[in-house]
Structures are given as structure tokens and as C-alpha cells.
Amino acid sequence: ILNVEQSPQSLHVQEGDSTNFTCSFPSSNFYALHWYRWETAKSPEALFVMTLNGDEKKKGRISATLNTKEGYSYLYIKGSQPEDSATYLCAFENYGQNFVFGPGTRLSVLP
Amino acid sequence: EAQVTQNPRYLITVTGKKLTVTCSQNMNHEYMSWYRQDPGLGLRQIYYSMNVEVTDKGDVPEGYKVSRKEKRNFPLILESPSPNQTSLYFCASSSSGTGREKLFFGSGTQLSVL
Numbered sequence: 001i002l003n004v005e006q007s008p009q010s011l012h013v014q015e016g017d018s019t020n021f022t023c024s025f026p027s028s029n030f031y032a033l034h035w036y037r038w039e040t041a042k043s044p045e046a047l048f049v050m051t052l053n054g055d056e057k058k059k060g061r062i063s064a065t066l067n068t069k070e071g072y073s074y075l076y077i078k079g080s081q082p083e084d085s086a087t088y089l090c091a092f093e094n095y096g097q098n099f100v101f102g103p104g105t106r107l108s109v110l111p
Numbered sequence: 112e113a114q115v116t117q118n119p120r121y122l123i124t125v126t127g128k129k130l131t132v133t134c135s136q137n138m139n140h141e142y143m144s145w146y147r148q149d150p151g152l153g154l155r156q157i158y159y160s161m162n163v164e165v166t167d168k169g170d171v172p173e174g175y176k177v178s179r180k181e182k183r184n185f186p187l188i189l190e191s192p193s194p195n196q197t198s199l200y201f202c203a204s205s206s207s208g209t210g211r212e213k214l215f216f217g218s219g220t221q222l223s224v225l
Contacts, residue, residue, distance in 0.1 A: 004153065032211045043201065044154075046213030089153065097142060097161060097210045098169060101153035 002026050004092045006102035013080050014110055020076045021105040023090030027071035032093040035064055035075055038104070039086045047075075047088075080109040113138045117202050117217035124192055125225050132187045132220050134202030140215070141208030143185035144169070145177065147198040148219075154201065160185055161208045192224040 005024045013019050025033065032051045036044040048057040053068040061078045077084055087104040094100075115136045124130055136143065144159035146169075156169030160179040174196055176188040185204075189196060199221050203214040 034213065036214075043216035043218050044214075045216070049211060049213050051211055091154075091214075093210060095210075096167070097159060098167075099144065099146075099154075099156050099159075099214075100170070101146070101155070103151065103153045 002092060002094070002100045004090065004100050004102040006088075006090060006105050008105060009103070010106040010108070012108045012110060015080060015082060017080050017109075018076065018078045019080055019107070020074050021088055021107075023073045023075070023102055025071050025073070025090070025092040025100075025102075027069060029094045030068050030071075030092070031095045031097075033066055033068075033073050034091040034093060034099075035073070036089040036091065037086045038089055044089060075105075077107070080107075082109045082111050085109045113215070115202055115204050115215050115217040117200075117220050119220060120218060121221050123223045123225065126193055127191050130189050130192060130222075132189075132200060132202075132222070134185045134187065134217055135183050136185075136204040136215070137183065138204065138206065138215065139182065140204035140206050141182075142205045142210075142212070143179065144203050144214070145175070145185070145187050146201045146203065147171065147196075148201065149198050157187070157200075192222075194224050196222065197224050198222060 035047040038044040050066040055066040145157040146154040158177040202217040205212040
């Protein structure tokens with residue numbers, strides 16, 4: 001079974017701080033890397049799907065980068081707000097559309 | 112409204128009593144899949160389907176069955192549930208049968224097997 005790791009496991013930041021998390025995944029058999037945002041008592045929602053080495057994607061204050069050769073992706077949040085509090089999941093997709101999710105990074109933004 | 116509908120939201124059952132969790136999507140999506148979420152672990156894929164009548168095992172298929180007779184529906188069947196199947200279950204779909212598309216998740220089913 002493939003292993004996808006995320007760090008840190010949890011994070012507390014002050015409102016207005018910028019922050020970033022890491023997702024590590026196998027560099028072989030790579031097809032896509034997904035990021036999802038999961039608020040408590042809700043369903044995960046897609047942020048980005050990244051496919052090419054060097055990809056950078058941005059959605060408002062959230063952005064992500066991808067390095068498929070070394071097997072990592074970074075998610076950045078600029079100027080964190082309390083509504084950014086959630087668990088952020090990354091998922092490795094291989095050619096067979098088998099998904100392996102990381103355990104998530106739980107972000108708490110304190111007002 | 113485009114959505115993935117799972118039922119029920121909560122289910123308490125006893126060991127050995129067969130149950131089905133339904134999943135339906137109204138977006139004409141090719142791909143559907145099932146996951147379970149346990150504390151400290153990421154979402155783990157149980158089964159997935161890239162099209163009607165095509166299903167494949169994910170990482171944790173033991174004790175589960177699925178079927179994809181129609182494009183919109185992908186039920187998860189537990190023939191003889193056991194306590195280690197107590198978990199939060201999510202169904203998800205995506206538009207492409209060839210991948211690289213975002214997943215849309217259902218609202219989840221919290222299952223407790225006593």
C-alpha cells in the first residue's frame with residue numbers, strides 16, 4: 001500500500017498569519033495530486049488537482065505547488081482567517097484512479 | 112443542485128445483520144468510489160468504479176461489496192458487518208472515467224456496528 005504523509009499533523013496560527021503544510025507522496029506511478037479542505041461535520045471539498053511537475057495553482061488566498069520528481073506538494077495560506085480552520089487533505093492518484101489520502105493537517109486559526 | 116447523496120447519515124446495527132448504504136449522484140459522473148475514515152488515518156479507498164458494470168478493489172475491500180448497475184448509483188453492501196467496520200463512510204464521484212478530475216463527496220454515513 002502506498003504511503004502519503006502530511007505534516008504537520010496539526011497547527012494553530014493567529015488570524016493574519018501566513019502558513020504552509022507539506023504533502024509527501026511516492027514519485028513513481030504518479031498521475032495527479034489532489035488537495036481537499038474538510039470542515040468539521042461537512043464533506044471534503046476540492047481545492048486543487050495538480051498534474052504537472054512545477055505546477056502552481058491559486059484560489060484566493062490559498063495556493064499550492066507540486067514537485068513530482070521529489071514527491072512533495074506544499075499548500076500555502078496567506079493571511080489566515082478563522083474561516084480557514086479545517087483539516088486539509090492531500091490525495092495521491094495513480095494511473096488506475098486509485099486514490100491514497102494522507103492523514104491530513106488540522107488547522108486552527110485563532111481570532 | 113449538483114450533488115452526491117448518501118443515505119443514511121447515521122446507522123447503528125448489530126454484528127452480522129446485512130446492510131446497504133446508498134450513494135447516488137445527479138451529475139452524470141463516470142467515476143464513483145467509497146472511502147472510510149478512521150481516527151488518525153486518512154480516507155482509505157474501499158472500492159471504486161470507472162464506469163457502469165466496472166468495479167475495482169481499493170486498499171481495504173475486505174468485508175464490503177459494491178455494484179454499479181446504473182451510472183448514477185453505487186451502493187456499498189456489508190453482508191455481515193463486524194465491529195471493526197464501525198467508521199465514517201464517504202461516497203465520492205468525479206466526471207472523468209480517466210482520472211485527474213476533482214472528487215465530489217457525499218455528506219457521509221456514520222456507521223456503528225455493535
